[in-house]
Amino acid sequence: MRKRDLKKFNINENEIPDIKERIKNSYEFKNRKVISEEAPSKKRINFFNRSWAPAILGVGVVILVCVISLISTTISESRRNSYTTDMSLNYVSSKSNLKEIVNYSKSREKNNSAGWFSLFGASFKAMEDASPVDAPNSIDSENGGEYSEEYAISETNKQVENVDEADVVKCDGNRVYRVSGQYIYVNDINSGNIGETIKIKLKENNKSFINPEIYLTDLYLVVLFSDGWYYSSSTINVNIYDIETLELVKTYQSKSRSLNTSRLVMGNEPILYLIFNQYLVEDGSSYELPNEEIDGKEVEYDYSDICYFNTLRNNCYTVIVSIKLGEEININSQVQLGDGYWDAVYMTESSIYLARVHYDYSSRYISFNVFEGYDGYDTVSVIVKYTINNGEITPIGTIRTAGQVINQFAMSEYNGYFRVALSQINNNKVEVYRQDKDGEEYKFKLVGKVDKDLGEKNEVIKSVTFNKDICLVVTAKNTDPMYKIDLSDPTLPVIMGKFKEDGYNSYLQYLKGDLEGYAIGLGYMTEDISEYYNIRKGAKFGLYDVTGDNPVQLQLIEYADVYPEACENHKALFIYKNYVGFNTNQQNKYVLYSIDKTIDGEGNESAVINVKLEYAIDYESRLYFVNDYFYLASASRLVSFDSDYQKVNEVIDDYGYDYEDWYDYQLMD
Numbered sequence: 047m048r049k050r051d052l053k054k055f056n057i058n059e060n061e062i063p064d065i066k067e068r069i070k071n072s073y074e075f076k077n078r079k080v081i082s083e084e085a086p087s088k089k090r091i092n093f094f095n096r097s098w099a100p101a102i103l104g105v106g107v108v109i110l111v112c113v114i115s116l117i118s119t120t121i122s123e124s125r126r127n128s129y130t131t132d133m134s135l136n137y138v139s140s141k142s143n144l145k146e147i148v149n150y151s152k153s154r155e156k157n158n159s160a161g162w163f164s165l166f167g168a169s170f171k172a173m174e175d176a177s178p179v180d181a182p183n184s185i186d187s188e189n190g191g192e193y194s195e196e197y198a199i200s201e202t203n204k205q206v207e208n209v210d211e212a213d214v215v216k217c218d219g220n221r222v223y224r225v226s227g228q229y230i231y232v233n234d235i236n237s238g239n240i241g242e243t244i245k246i247k248l249k250e251n252n253k254s255f256i257n258p259e260i261y262l263t264d265l266y267l268v269v270l271f272s273d274g275w276y277y278s279s280s281t282i283n284v285n286i287y288d289i290e291t292l293e294l295v296k297t298y299q300s301k302s303r304s305l306n307t308s309r310l311v312m313g314n315e316p317i318l319y320l321i322f323n324q325y326l327v328e329d330g331s332s333y334e335l336p337n338e339e340i341d342g343k344e345v346e347y348d349y350s351d352i353c354y355f356n357t358l359r360n361n362c363y364t365v366i367v368s369i370k371l372g373e374e375i376n377i378n379s380q381v382q383l384g385d386g387y388w389d390a391v392y393m394t395e396s397s398i399y400l401a402r403v404h405y406d407y408s409s410r411y412i413s414f415n416v417f418e419g420y421d422g423y424d425t426v427s428v429i430v431k432y433t434i435n436n437g438e439i440t441p442i443g444t445i446r447t448a449g450q451v452i453n454q455f456a457m458s459e460y461n462g463y464f465r466v467a468l469s470q471i472n473n474n475k476v477e478v479y480r481q482d483k484d485g486e487e488y489k490f491k492l493v494g495k496v497d498k499d500l501g502e503k504n505e506v507i508k509s510v511t512f513n514k515d516i517c518l519v520v521t522a523k524n525t526d527p528m529y530k531i532d533l534s535d536p537t538l539p540v541i542m543g544k545f546k547e548d549g550y551n552s553y554l555q556y557l558k559g560d561l562e563g564y565a566i567g568l569g570y571m572t573e574d575i576s577e578y579y580n581i582r583k584g585a586k587f588g589l590y591d592v593t594g595d596n597p598v599q600l601q602l603i604e605y606a607d608v609y610p611e612a613c614e615n616h617k618a619l620f621i622y623k624n625y626v627g628f629n630t631n632q633q634n635k636y637v638l639y640s641i642d643k644t645i646d647g648e649g650n651e652s653a654v655i656n657v658k659l660e661y662a663i664d665y666e667s668r669l670y671f672v673n674d675y676f677y678l679a680s681a682s683r684l685v686s687f688d689s690d691y692q693k694v695n696e697v698i699d700d701y702g703y704d705y706e707d708w709y710d711y712q713l714m715d
Contacts, residue, residue, distance in 0.1 A: 229702030
């Protein structure tokens with residue numbers, strides 16, 4: 047009893063004998079099982095009172111922890127090392143069905159407590175062996191090809207032969223075309239002589255344009271640009287001009303948020319491929335269809351035109367457009383549900399590979415001490431393949447695997463196999479996939495990989511280049527191990543050797559022609575600050591002998607406190623025959639080098655870099671070679687040099703902006 051109750055009834059607590067014991071016995075009586083007096087009483091056993099119980103309980107806890115750890119490790123390893131191919135291509139059936147698909151994708155992601163693993167891991171499965179076949183319309187693809195003396199016009203530096211990439215300057219041997227603000231500048235050229243500048247205004251309205259780029263064919267000048275100052279409110283435009291008259295003959299517009307990338311497949315009838323991303327816009331009961339116009343007329347889509355893969359996040363449109371640039375211009379589109387902007391796009395004459403990287407934050411502590419090259423989270427790359435044939439675009443399937451596809455050069459298709467380098471801190475790898483036919487569907491099967499000893503502690507992949515059966519991979523934190531990998535046996539790729547140097551290469555390329563067996567690298571000099579952190583201290587340009595198992599550095603040129611555009615944009619690099627050139631960003635100085643073979647006293651062959659030309663010009667500049675003359679171009683200047691590297695002619699223009707229009711446009715906004 048409480049003391050106030052004792053006082054109320056005049057009861058002294060000390061006068062109640064064994065009160066605690068009586069209460070205890072009363073409780074036990076109420077909970078005791080009643081049995082017959084004749085039945086023998088059973089002795090009650092209390093497990094927890096036994097001396098051996100704690101030991102048994104401890105063993106059980108240990109076993110439970112081990113089982114949980116094993117399951118967790120298995121899941122983690124499955125996430126990192128497993129792969130899957132889900133070829134379940136589907137098409138949207140109706141407007142309401144589109145809403146259902148998108149909502150399902152959102153809810154699956156929202157309820158996914160295990161991060162992206164639950165979405166991907168649920169469908170992880172090994173494919174049964176099937177009869178190997180070449181990919182449809184598959185061809186061998188590499189950055190290669192021999193130079194001939196008849197071919198005396200250089201091209202934009204591109205990844206794959208016969209697949210051109212857009213740039214700010216183009217040359218067809220007769221003219222140089224330059225991007226300059228709201229205009230395209232065109233100059234005739236002939237034996238170093240430069241004609242007067244012809245100006246083409248991209249659009250007759252009060253807007254300025256973001257990042258125009260150019261393509262050329264035998265019949266057309268094609269300009270890609272975004273009007274407006276912000277991508278979020280921009281229209282992506284394609285203007286097609288007659289190459290002779292420079293008259294506008296066709297326009298294409300997309301209301302997409304951004305143009306992911308583009309490629310021009312060369313041939314008798316070149317075909318331009320554009321990859322757009324467009325966010326889904328709700329219209330009440332569902333989502334709007336993609337918004338495009340051809341010559342000012344809206345393109346009509348049907349919901350049944352939209353395809354999707356079950357295991358992808360479907361919250362955005364990916365629109366792939368083909369524009370056939372023959373005597374007649376024909377435009378075709380393929381619309382797929384996808385997941386935003388594609389991080390890397392690799393394209394051959396017959397295939398398109400789109401790569402998207404996802405980060406799994408669920409399995410590790412999220413650190414806010416972010417530094418260059420840090421990849422503290424698990425990453426998953428989703429790669430979607432299309433085949434292309436004469437403008438027709440066909441979705442084929444997907445690959446999902448652990449790691450990050452860093453850029454387009456990390457992917458390669460060769461001899462019917464797809465190779466991909468994947469970066470993840472302390473877990474870098476190169477995988478080889480074979481495309482098999484399973485019934486009426488094509489699937490990718492992982493047949494070989496290098497996932498051991500590729501990179502030192504805390505290193506990620508910085509650059510990759512494939513050349514037939516050989517792959518060069520650079521991993522780095524602050525030093526640059528360059529690995530040479532033999533892919534001649536796709537089922538058993540092996541690391542042949544490596545070379546280590548300070549800094550790292552962000553771009554690698556094999557040379558060709560007489561310089562086959564040599565490679566160049568562009569990248570950065572770095573300074574180590576801590577175990578994980580480093581800073582850039584300048585740039586470097588290196589020449590390597592890659593004929594043996596271990597790459598050998600022949601020469602290294604360093605640039606203090608400068609960062610050339612070519613380190614991050616391969617199209618800013620001039621490569622033709624034995625010439626290599628780029629703007630060093632050192633007082634905007636463009637440098638042209640020659641790589642020349644040498645023979646030492648013992649008859650051993652090597653190569654050396656020699657400086658041929660240095661000239662100060664705008665930062666974003668390009669160099670072209672036409673019939674023994676060099677043409678150095680920027681937005682405001684075009685300069686020619688002869689074969690002795692002497693200046694022949696120069697044209698200086700204003701930057702192509704109508705500033706009154708620009709101010710009017712700002713007031714309109």
